[in-house]
Amino acid sequence: MKWLMVLLCCLPLLASAQPSENLMYSNGRIYVVIVVMLIILLGLVLYLVRLERKIKKIEDKDQQV
Amino acid sequence: MRKWWWKILCVLLLIYAVVGGLLVKIPNLPVLGETIRNLFYHVGMWAAMFVLFTCSLVHSIRYLSKGNLKNDIAASQYASVGIVFGLLGYATGAVWASYTWADPNNPAFDSFSAVAREPKLIGTAVALLIYFAYFILRSSIQDMDQKARISAVYNIFAFAMLFPTIMIVPRLLPSLHPGQDGNPALNFKDASPEMRMIEYPAFIGWALLGVWIATIKIRLHYTKEKYFIK
Numbered sequence: 221m222k223w224l225m226v227l228l229c230c231l232p233l234l235a236s237a238q239p240s241e242n243l244m245y246s247n248g249r250i251y252v253v254i255v256v257m258l259i260i261l262l263g264l265v266l267y268l269v270r271l272e273r274k275i276k277k278i279e280d281k282d283q284q285v
Numbered sequence: 286m287r288k289w290w291w292k293i294l295c296v297l298l299l300i301y302a303v304v305g306g307l308l309v310k311i312p313n314l315p316v317l318g319e320t321i322r323n324l325f326y327h328v329g330m331w332a333a334m335f336v337l338f339t340c341s342l343v344h345s346i347r348y349l350s351k352g353n354l355k356n357d358i359a360a361s362q363y364a365s366v367g368i369v370f371g372l373l374g375y376a377t378g379a380v381w382a383s384y385t386w387a388d389p390n391n392p393a394f395d396s397f398s399a400v401a402r403e404p405k406l407i408g409t410a411v412a413l414l415i416y417f418a419y420f421i422l423r424s425s426i427q428d429m430d431q432k433a434r435i436s437a438v439y440n441i442f443a444f445a446m447l448f449p450t451i452m453i454v455p456r457l458l459p460s461l462h463p464g465q466d467g468n469p470a471l472n473f474k475d476a477s478p479e480m481r482m483i484e485y486p487a488f489i490g491w492a493l494l495g496v497w498i499a500t501i502k503i504r505l506h507y508t509k510e511k512y513f514i515k
Contacts, residue, residue, distance in 0.1 A: 250307055257303045265296050268497060275504050282508050 292497055298490030302329070305483045312477050316385050323381050324480065325487040330374030331409075332488035333495040335447075337367030338416070340496065342444040345437035354514040357433035358506045359499075360440060364419055366499040370491075371413050378406075386461050405455035405462045412450040415443045429513065 244251050306325035314321055341363035348356035387400045400406070422439055426432035455462065 254304055254307050257307075258300065261296075261299055261303060265299075268501065271501055275501060275508070279504065279508055282511070 291493055295490055295493035295497060298486045299494065302326075302483060302487035302490050306487060309479050309483050311480065320381060320385055321480075323377065325483055327374060327377040327381055328484075329487050329491035330370050330377060331451075333491040334367045334370040334374060336492035337363050337370060337495045337499060338444060338447060340499070341367060341440060345440040348433055348437045354429065354433055354510075355507060357437065358510065358514075359503050360437060361420075361423060362502040362506060363499045364416060364440065366495050366502065368413060368416050368420075370495055371409070371416070375409065375413070400461070403455075403462070404458040404460050405451070408450040408455045412447050415446050415450075419443055 244255075302325050306322055309322075311319070311321050341360045344356045344360035344363060347353070348360060382400055386403075419436060419439055423432055423436045426435060
């Protein structure tokens with residue numbers, strides 16, 4: 221959760237760009253869509269990793285019993 | 286973290302699919318236009334579904350030959366994630382079709398009736414319903430061994446129906462989906478080579494993501510039911 225908050229606080233940095241000759245504004249702003257999709261994808265992947273860690277903990281605890 | 290390299294591969298392939306899929310130069314197609322990029326995402330859902338159902342089948346056969354209830358858990362979880370991917374494929378296909386085939390502004394097709402008669406739509410619905418029945422069957426039997434054995438046999442039948450309903454029958458009837466002529470696996474004219482370069486890695490990426498989710502679910506259910514199945 222802490223990392224997610226840090227990530228969210230960093231997001232405005234991406235938006236502070238000038239319209240002229242910026243990659244994010246070129247090609248009909250398709251790169252904005254790419255960044256949005258990548259954030260969703262990485263968010264889901266991080267969620268999966270977290271789930272996996274949780275299950276690993278449960279498995280380890282289970283084996284000690 | 287045991288054997289984690291394929292999870293990193295999965296993430297890399299999906300990042301490649303998103304970035305490459307939106308940036309790749311596409312051929313100028315009538316009706317479809319830019320929406321052909323959905324090939325990497327909508328068809329990817331079906332590719333992942335096929336892989337997951339195949340894994341489910343393998344675990345069902347292994348259950349029948351060895352009688353290990355761990356295989357039964359794996360088979361049911363692979364099938365459930367496969368259904369999720371199938372539903373996602375259906376939902377994305379519905380959105381895609383409403384702006385291409387069923388678009389009222391599009392004069393090329395007689396709109397909704399063409400889509401309603403689409404055999405691939407009906408075929409996939411039948412295939413998914415067969416897999417829904419797998420879970421209804423599972424939940425209706427109390428005894429664990431009996432449940433595992435009967436549902437494993439049913440799963441083999443369900444998989445046997447998967448390819449006729451989705452792949453074979455829609456190809457024998459007039460369909461809006463591509464791949465009507467000949468063998469689509471050997472036909473390299475259906476998509477441009479640049480698109481193929483994104484398509485196959487994207488399919489592998491989606492399939493790996495599905496397997497990843499399924500392995501998490503399997504481990505969860507195994508730890509939950511460990512004391513019952515020994």
